[in-house]
Amino acid sequence: MFADHSLEAIKIVAQQSFEAFKIYRNTSLKQRADLMRSIAVELEACGDELIQTAMQETNLPEVRLRGERARTIFQLTSYAAACEKGEAIEARIDTADPNKNPPKPDIRKMMIGLGPVVVFGSSNFPFAYSTAGGDTASALAAGCSVIVKAHPAHAKTSTIVAKAIDKAVVNNNLPANIFQHVYGASFEVGKALVTNEYIKAVGFTGSFIGGKQLFDWANQRKEPIPVFAEMGSINPVFLLNEKLSSSAKEIAQQYAASITLGVGQFCTNPGLIIGLKSDVLNLFIDELGKAIHSTQSAKMLHEGIARAYQEKKTKALQQNDVVLVNESELINDGISGNPTIATVSAKTFLKNTVLHQEVFGPYSLVVQCDDMSEMNLIAEHLEGQLTSTIIGTIDEIQQNDSLIQSIKNICGRIILNGVPTGVEVCYSMQHGGPFPATTDSRFSAVGPDAIKRFVRPISFQNWPDELLPDELKNANPLNIWRIVNNEFTKNAIP
């Protein structure tokens, strides 16, 4: 339905994006925030058509998609508010000191946009991490122009959203090409975008193979560029027995719900649960299995994802020593995914890294440890993760410090007595983690700090006040927080 852009067309799009960036980078924080709020309004104005189209393309239920659109609108408006407040600008001012030897010049620093950003949206969040999602919002707030490659699995949805963004751009009298939307089911389009000289950064949400390929292309360029790829994660959950004993059934119910939420198609889905062999762990496994068994299969995003789920799950279940605990009935329609729980010994898990790989869907593996030292070994040797969760009492946390330290070392967010699914959009959110969870653990893909991925600092030395950007003028006309002569302040400089 939507033909791939030609490689020639991609070249033109990239150059147009740079031309638009040259104008957009000089917009005020308020202009950017206004644009983002306009996009939010236009997204709402897409009404039922957008929801219905997304339902057809993703099999996600209406209530979920309405909720996700609301989340996307919240992202746009909350990042807009953050943009206006200027925290991501990181303004720093050191005033001149003519009495120093040699004399110290006046120097002022702020963040500016990196340049044109390419966004590859995710299949599992057709709104919140797609065309007008977190990466696009972050890049626009940063002062960057954006090229979105429509996700082939929801290209119609993406087109409706792109038109809404176009309308907002026009309404705000900004250059049309600060946002461009391209189609490309083939990998050549993605490669042409990432390797184009005008492109200065990439946002991606998807598989490890896809993200790593973009990362490699970006680093092999003559001028390497940053790639923020959010890839796989199995989000380990560590069960400590005292806490588990107090409410094994409730925790099992809570985890059955978390594992099967959205047919398990969340990057924070708990795909690994690590416990200590004991009667209470047996009880937990039994209850979790029963709850999973009674959960209905449901349609996944598309047939390719359903097929991959069955294949990866089958491969995991075929590994030596892995035992199926329970599963729900499979609807054999080629697109549904049936929730499944398996279990394995820690010894086997530590040896077999196939079991460390993400099975994207409603699947979780319970690893049974002989003792705490085995649990420690797993925490020490797991690959990088978006999240880790600990189920434990305060006493247990205090008594197992080395375990907690090892867990902190492998993840971006550490949850106590909760579930990893549910990613709040707020400053304190770290959605990211050590490789291979993401390609850059130093940044978050969610929350206003996500803006920081697409900026770089520039210093102005010895510039008179009238030539400085508003962010750095003596009077602080934007009323933003700045570090002035080593102190945080909103005060003007006398």
Add this chain to the structure above:
Amino acid sequence: MFADHSLEAIKIVAQQSFEAFKIYRNTSLKQRADLMRSIAVELEACGDELIQTAMQETNLPEVRLRGERARTIFQLTSYAAACEKGEAIEARIDTADPNKNPPKPDIRKMMIGLGPVVVFGSSNFPFAYSTAGGDTASALAAGCSVIVKAHPAHAKTSTIVAKAIDKAVVNNNLPANIFQHVYGASFEVGKALVTNEYIKAVGFTGSFIGGKQLFDWANQRKEPIPVFAEMGSINPVFLLNEKLSSSAKEIAQQYAASITLGVGQFCTNPGLIIGLKSDVLNLFIDELGKAIHSTQSAKMLHEGIARAYQEKKTKALQQNDVVLVNESELINDGISGNPTIATVSAKTFLKNTVLHQEVFGPYSLVVQCDDMSEMNLIAEHLEGQLTSTIIGTIDEIQQNDSLIQSIKNICGRIILNGVPTGVEVCYSMQHGGPFPATTDSRFSAVGPDAIKRFVRPISFQNWPDELLPDELKNANPLNIWRIVNNEFTKNAIP
């Protein structure tokens, strides 16, 4: 004199560094600051021996080395102060909201150290960007353990400094291996360090070839890691005629001093001056040439650097259309570098990228443009730079906005009516720039913000106050600035 570490020894060093990191990452901001201040004290206590050794190894004069040690001490103490203030921690707190649907959990985020950091010091700053230099100070402030590979050109100096750091580590009752010092003249030692699984980041100051090689090794690892390589820069200076006319002789004197400062061995040395063909430009070139002619040759850091200077300069001068303006007398001792000025037309410069390459030493090329559109073309097409400088009146800046925008796009620091040499150690300093000036334009190698290179965020979700790090506790016992529910504050949370 110092044998290279074996590859087996490097493996042990890296693992020891990780073991030490596991303890050091839990130190308080105050403990880290105390360590850094102790290192400063020990550096001072090295006394004349350190200065004399560095003089022998680098040919740098005593006054310069005493100044550089003072700068290094200032770096350590000012980063220590910043470390204690906690700005680099970027604490963010969002308190729970049980009335939200679904209920919003309590989430708190802060920066933690990436892990063991390898530092490759520079030859031209034996103190300030070497063993106890900016990278080491940043990494220690970030909570990372450090392995320094001694620069082969000043291995004795490096050894004295390393012993001073060791003493400070012992005096602060910290694990000995949070700082380790290794030798390696061969590239294999560097490769073994950068590709070791325990190493999580790299700091480097040196040549493009060296930095790019480390960057490639780091990105080809199974788990890629960030490399902060500060590489070459020719630091273009754009001369606008009105300002130049007002003081051509003074500006020529100022630039002759900047070009020859430290025998031109600064990464911010102005190696490229772009002007508009005119009588005043001729006057400037003539004066600059005369001043350069009357500057004495001086010993460079070592014979390899002196040889490279002569070779690269000769290659530049041999390019078609390049004309020698003036030079000072060469002392034929195999180690001295003679200041040299050449000139070329903009047309040739734009076509011949050999002329865009850094000639490390007291050399600068004056490019003569027919008109402003040629100057604009140069600004648009130059490779990434640490700094750019504009010599112009306020009117000229206002009338040449597209030139200023293009210049901003290619550099990290933009100086008005000054010289690029002289890099203040302060928050507002951006010492970095688009590739190939550095491998990561998003960070500075100088100033307290340099700490941010070696940290990553971690979120704590639903943790009780007593289990949280001090940085995130309700009472704010460290009295640091935090973003609490979207607002900057030092207030405690009720």
